[in-house]
Amino acid sequence: MEQQSTTPVLELVDLVAGYRSRHGLLGRRNEVRAVAGVSLSVSAGETVCLVGESGCGKSTVARAVVSLLRPFSGEVRFDGRNVTGLKGRELKNLRRQVQLVFQDPYASLNPKMTVRELISEAWRIHPGIVEPDGWDAEVARLLERVGLNPGHAERYPHQFSGGQRQRISIARALAVRPRLIVCDEAVSALDVSIQAQVLTLLRELQRDLGVAYLFITHDLGVVRHFADRVAVMHLGSIVESGDTEQIYEHAEHPYTRALLSAAPSVEDWRDDAENGEIVLTGDVPSPLNPPPGCRFHTRCWKAQDRCRTEEPELLERGTGHPVACHFPATDPVAAM
Amino acid sequence: MSALLEVTDLVVAFGDVRAVRGVSFSLSEGETLAIVGESGSGKSLSSLAVLGLLPAQARVESGEIRWAGEDVSAMSERELRALRGEQLSMIFQDPLSALNPSLTVGYQIAEMFRRRRGLRRDEARRRAVEAMTEVGIPDAARRVGAYPHEFSGGMRQRVMIAMALALEPRLLIADEPTTALDVTVQAQILRLLRHRQREGLAMVIISHDLGVVARTARSVVVMYAGQAVESGTVADVYIAPAHPYTLGLLDASPSARDSNREIRPIDGYPPDITALPTGCAFHPRCPFARERCRTEEPDLREFAPGRSSACHYAEEVLARGAAVDHAGA
Amino acid sequence: MKSKAAKAATGVLALFVLVAVFGPMLAPYDSVATGVSDRLLPPGSTLSDGSFALLGTDQLGRDVFAQVIAGSRISLLVAVTVVVVGGLIGLVLGLLAGYYGGWLDTVISRVGDMQLAFPSILLAILLAGALGPSLTNVIIALAVTRWVIFARVVRGSALSTRNREFVDSARVMGAGSVRIMARYIYPSCVQPLLVAATVQVGLTMVAEAALSFLGLGVPIDQASWGSTIAAGRDYLASAWWIAAVPGIALTLVVICVGVLGDSARDGSDNTKVAVVR
Numbered sequence: 001m002e003q004q005s006t007t008p009v010l011e012l013v014d015l016v017a018g019y020r021s022r023h024g025l026l027g028r029r030n031e032v033r034a035v036a037g038v039s040l041s042v043s044a045g046e047t048v049c050l051v052g053e054s055g056c057g058k059s060t061v062a063r064a065v066v067s068l069l070r071p072f073s074g075e076v077r078f079d080g081r082n083v084t085g086l087k088g089r090e091l092k093n094l095r096r097q098v099q100l101v102f103q104d105p106y107a108s109l110n111p112k113m114t115v116r117e118l119i120s121e122a123w124r125i126h127p128g129i130v131e132p133d134g135w136d137a138e139v140a141r142l143l144e145r146v147g148l149n150p151g152h153a154e155r156y157p158h159q160f161s162g163g164q165r166q167r168i169s170i171a172r173a174l175a176v177r178p179r180l181i182v183c184d185e186a187v188s189a190l191d192v193s194i195q196a197q198v199l200t201l202l203r204e205l206q207r208d209l210g211v212a213y214l215f216i217t218h219d220l221g222v223v224r225h226f227a228d229r230v231a232v233m234h235l236g237s238i239v240e241s242g243d244t245e246q247i248y249e250h251a252e253h254p255y256t257r258a259l260l261s262a263a264p265s266v267e268d269w270r271d272d273a274e275n276g277e278i279v280l281t282g283d284v285p286s287p288l289n290p291p292p293g294c295r296f297h298t299r300c301w302k303a304q305d306r307c308r309t310e311e312p313e314l315l316e317r318g319t320g321h322p323v324a325c326h327f328p329a330t331d332p333v334a335a336m
Numbered sequence: 337m338s339a340l341l342e343v344t345d346l347v348v349a350f351g352d353v354r355a356v357r358g359v360s361f362s363l364s365e366g367e368t369l370a371i372v373g374e375s376g377s378g379k380s381l382s383s384l385a386v387l388g389l390l391p392a393q394a395r396v397e398s399g400e401i402r403w404a405g406e407d408v409s410a411m412s413e414r415e416l417r418a419l420r421g422e423q424l425s426m427i428f429q430d431p432l433s434a435l436n437p438s439l440t441v442g443y444q445i446a447e448m449f450r451r452r453r454g455l456r457r458d459e460a461r462r463r464a465v466e467a468m469t470e471v472g473i474p475d476a477a478r479r480v481g482a483y484p485h486e487f488s489g490g491m492r493q494r495v496m497i498a499m500a501l502a503l504e505p506r507l508l509i510a511d512e513p514t515t516a517l518d519v520t521v522q523a524q525i526l527r528l529l530r531h532r533q534r535e536g537l538a539m540v541i542i543s544h545d546l547g548v549v550a551r552t553a554r555s556v557v558v559m560y561a562g563q564a565v566e567s568g569t570v571a572d573v574y575i576a577p578a579h580p581y582t583l584g585l586l587d588a589s590p591s592a593r594d595s596n597r598e599i600r601p602i603d604g605y606p607p608d609i610t611a612l613p614t615g616c617a618f619h620p621r622c623p624f625a626r627e628r629c630r631t632e633e634p635d636l637r638e639f640a641p642g643r644s645s646a647c648h649y650a651e652e653v654l655a656r657g658a659a660v661d662h663a664g665a
Numbered sequence: 666m667k668s669k670a671a672k673a674a675t676g677v678l679a680l681f682v683l684v685a686v687f688g689p690m691l692a693p694y695d696s697v698a699t700g701v702s703d704r705l706l707p708p709g710s711t712l713s714d715g716s717f718a719l720l721g722t723d724q725l726g727r728d729v730f731a732q733v734i735a736g737s738r739i740s741l742l743v744a745v746t747v748v749v750v751g752g753l754i755g756l757v758l759g760l761l762a763g764y765y766g767g768w769l770d771t772v773i774s775r776v777g778d779m780q781l782a783f784p785s786i787l788l789a790i791l792l793a794g795a796l797g798p799s800l801t802n803v804i805i806a807l808a809v810t811r812w813v814i815f816a817r818v819v820r821g822s823a824l825s826t827r828n829r830e831f832v833d834s835a836r837v838m839g840a841g842s843v844r845i846m847a848r849y850i851y852p853s854c855v856q857p858l859l860v861a862a863t864v865q866v867g868l869t870m871v872a873e874a875a876l877s878f879l880g881l882g883v884p885i886d887q888a889s890w891g892s893t894i895a896a897g898r899d900y901l902a903s904a905w906w907i908a909a910v911p912g913i914a915l916t917l918v919v920i921c922v923g924v925l926g927d928s929a930r931d932g933s934d935n936t937k938v939a940v941v942r
Contacts, residue, residue: 053518066837095839107830112852121848125839161605169834176838191374191544196588196601218519221547221590225599245595262523264547265591269570279527280520282474283488 007080008041009180009212015074017064031072034060034287036236042180045206047213049223052233055287058216062184065214066100067091096126099173103185105165109157115168116153122175129176142171147201163194182214187222199226220263224248232256235287235295238314242321252319252328255296302327338405340365340538341507346399348381353610356381357562368539370553372546376606378562379542383509387426388416425500429512431492435484441495442480448502467498471528490521497528507538514548526551546589558582561607561617564636568643578645578654580622624649671928674921681918685741688734694888700726705904721906723896732888733911739889743803744869748862750808755815756858760846763823777813785810786872793881803882807869818861822854863926867919874915890915
């Protein structure tokens with residue numbers, strides 16, 4: 001599939017989202033900005049990975065993209081059109097374009113529906129995609145497409161293993177023929193051998209159907225093998241983004257470098273354990289009360305006064321790709 | 337050299353179903369061994385059996401567990417209690433469920449010193465602060481009075497490690513110690529564990545993550561469907577796996593270090609332990625499988641010094657694996 | 666599939682239903698056909714017309730056996746109708762409260778709380794007194810006191826299901842609120858609703874008996890267990906069978922429904938285990 005236009009399928013423009021909390025019974029309402037101004041784009045047939053640790057706001061981005069959550073401000077654009085706050089028929093039409101695959105295939109499939117019902121539900125909701133007399137054939141085709149036995153259409157989710165259920169979730173997402181699938185930690189709960197199966201399947205589907213992925217994960221190994229482009233998220237904002245190889249080979253942001261250094265990989269037996277390893281000290285600050293200035297400065301070994309007061313913007317700083325750091329790593333990291 | 341811990345032909349069963357089917361491993365003083373496998377492989381049960389902490393429905397059907405040459409099954413409940421905690425202790429994946437939510441962290445650590453060492457209350461508390469400081473909990477003197485829910489996941493795991501190491505055991509069993517943690521916090525905990533290793537603590541690390549194993553252990557046992565299918569040093573096994581499952585697992589593991597390698601899945605799904613295939617349990621998923629694999633169950637055999645594989649065609653797998661660069665050797 | 670107790674309970678209840686449906690054809694009961702000479706005869710007596718009174722006669726010479734059979738019809742009808750009507754109201758309001766939350770939940774829950782704070786039998790007495798004695802009014806009065814229980818049970822299930830991932834997944838698929846309530850949330854409320862219903866059937870029968878006992882229930886020309894017990898109250902010392910027979914019938918049905926309710930609850934736990942495995 002060639003990209004036909006230059007307009008990305010999905011564009012996030014300065015997205016601010018999160019939830020409201022209240023202190024005490026009559027206390028003041030408080031906006032918790034889990035996502036504090038994120039801009040991002042995904043082109044047709046492309047895979048963009050949003051990577052970060054728990055609490056960085058990556059799942060909130062996912063929920064905002066699929067309109068499960070209304071952002072406080074900013075825009076979610078689909079094919080160049082702002083879709084935040086859509087309602088009724090327009091929202092329903094948008095649902096045909098964007099689907100979501102959840103992390104936990106045990107929780108995301110209705111336990112009381114058969115596989116056939118789960119998949120054909122899409123056509124019941126959106127009449128016109130497949131006529132009712134073609135449902136059985138189409139369910140069988142989709143099951144086969146995701147590597148499941150088409151004869152198992154009358155089974156219930158609990159009769160399948162975790163990996164198989166995730167395949168059902170994917171078949172279900174494909175049923176509306178979407179152009180973008182948001183995968184929120186979609187392979188994180190699976191065993192390694194099964195995880196590789198699902199990743200391979202997703203890649204095949206992209207090749208054959210031209211679907212784009214916004215792939216949200218904490219696993220830097222998966223990202224390296226799966227992403228075209230990467231955005232690294234930390235406490236609600238993107239600290240660095242670029243082509244996968246650029247990020248992995250020339251990470252500029254101290255947080256990205258720490259993440260990459262911390263990710264265990266099968267090659268690690270070679271390293272003399274702590275050679276050049278960056279181990280951050282302290283905990284991730286709470287998104288309820290983020291630090292002023294650069295949100296990473298409390299754990300950053302390069303932090304200076306400027307970082308404590310001035311929040312760095314995500315800018316191209318002679319680094320080849322955008323990075324949100326006042327002092328991007330042109331110098332080698334001084335091991336701690 | 338006599339082993340610190342020696343497990344021979346361990347079989348753990350739930351009723352008629354054998355979840356661990358004849359696993360052997362041994363560990364010397366100060367050594368670190370990893371048991372790696374996917375969910376349902378029996379890796380956790382093997383270590384719980386060592387501690388005598390199997391779930392109520394499970395029991396050790398056969399096999400021998402020796403601690404410093406002494407048969408554990410012959411020990412009295414009193415001796416076992418002394419063994420656990422004093423000589424060997426354990427940390428789990430989820431520290432929150434292993435801590436009592438209604439007692440302060442300091443109290444829970446101090447209680448061990450009071451009960452086991454007979455220390456007075458204030459002395460025990462002082463030692464608790466020391467233990468917390470040693471595992472890198474900042475401001476321990478103040479946080480000793482905090483409750484488990486007031487700690488982050490990483491700090492809770494540090495508390496668990498502090499408790500596990502408080503009585504200076506000779507062996508620590510860590511069951512998926514960093515699985516619930518973020519990457520950067522995981523790195524902190526792994527570093528902490530490595531420091532203890534260097535000070536002479538023996539460890540058994542149970543993990544599904546080949547990367548975590550690579551960072552922490554010197555030797556490894558790979559488990560599949562309740563059996564050990566391969567064992568050897570991490571370097572040997574990762575460079576040249578001698579069992580098709582290990583080979584498949586390495587090929588399937590994504591790596592943040594290496595971009596040239598394609599990840600390749602293992603076909604099929606792990607078997608249901610209540611209905612295992614005949615012959616070799618891995619044969620339905622194995623690219624090397626032949627007729628013999630369908631009928632004859634392979635034993636774990638030592639095909640080279642210090643290296644064992646439970647595959648009829650271990651040498652062939654070894655040759656095939658060595659031709660491809662698996663772990664960036 | 667079920668325990669012995671549950672099987673026995675099912676059998677007893679089936680017998681009562683059969684008796685309620687077909688019994689009056691075999692042993693007709695006429696509230697105005699009184700026989701002064703046959704007053705207060707003990708069980709096993711032969712009446713003046715030569716018929717046999719298996720369970721004796723009451724203070725007006727009417728056959729207690731026929732009276733209890735006729736009463737079973739009213740008592741079971743009232744109990745089942747009240748639970749169905751109250752259950753439906755509770756289901757709808759509970760679903761709305763649990764699914765939408767917010768002010769709608771606040772209004773429904775607070776109304777329910779206020780009603781629960783008031784003893785339900787007192788409320789039924791008030792309503793039945795205001796509406797006057799009739800079968801329909803008894804059903805209305807009792808249904809009004811019962812819906813809260815059902816609404817609470819359903820609201821609880823709906824609330825816990827609303828935030829499950831598969832509901833989000835349906836939402837992302839484009840499912841509207843009505844579809845989500847009907848196909849995703851309602852199925853998880855059925856089991857607890859049924860368990861609550863079995864408990865309420867027994868309690869409703871007792872409540873109906875109480876209303877009839879107080880003369881606020883069904884009109885006097887229709888027998889119900891409650892009204893028969895009330896009539897027998899004055900003769901407890903001399904003719905115990907008048908009150909005892911319908912009393913035993915009532916107790917038996919309430920116990921059997923309770924046993925079934927328990928087994929339904931256990932059954933729902935079992936299905937959960939089966940799903941997990």
